[in-house]
Amino acid sequence: MNCPDTNDQKNCRNCDILIPIDGALAFLEVCSSECLTMVSEKDRAKATARVIEEYEKSRREIQYKQFYQSPRWLTLRWQALQKFGFRCMACRRGREDSVILHVDHIKPRSKHPELELDINNLQVLCADCNLGKSNRSDEDLRP
Ligand SMILES: [Zn+2]
Numbered sequence: 537m538n539c540p541d542t543n544d545q546k547n548c549r550n551c552d553i554l555i556p557i558d559g560a561l562a563f564l565e566v567c568s569s570e571c572l573t574m575v576s577e578k579d580r581a582k583a584t585a586r587v588i589e590e591y592e593k594s595r596r597e598i599q600y601k602q603f604y605q606s607p608r609w610l611t612l613r614w615q616a617l618q619k620f621g622f623r624c625m626a627c628r629r630g631r632e633d634s635v636i637l638h639v640d641h642i643k644p645r646s647k648h649p650e651l652e653l654d655i656n657n658l659q660v661l662c663a664d665c666n667l668g669k670s671n672r673s674d675e676d677l678r679p
């Protein structure tokens with residue numbers, strides 16, 4: 537059974553006390569103007585934090601994508617291809633088979649950003665093998 541007195545009553549969003557049902561600020565879910573100020577400030581801070589978070593996130597995403605155009609990566613990528621002989625390390629096909637070669641992170645960058653420029657974390661895969669691998673993430677296909 538519902539008690540008619542507390543049926544629609546809510547707690548103040550700031551101090552958590554039960555708001556008087558006829559309170560002037562009840563529709564804002566606060567008990568007093570002091571609490572309204574507090575809650576507004578908190579809401580504003582939260583909204584600001586959210587904007588900053590979104591910004592940081594998109595900045596990280598851009599950096600993440602830009603990595604593949606960075607001179608450091610392109611140099612390392614070339615070194616890996618030379619070291620591993622321009623050949624897929626899984627199926628052994630190479631340039632003469634006109635396959636597209638990818639230099640792949642064995643431990644994915646998303647999980648191991650510290651290994652993104654570590655040549656020991658790289659393997660050369662053809663497009664076919666790399667595609668097959670991406671579903672089974674962080675698999676080492678080197679012989
Ligand atoms: Zn309050």
Ligand SMILES: [Zn+2]
Nearest residue numbers: 624627662665
């Ligand atoms: Zn292959």
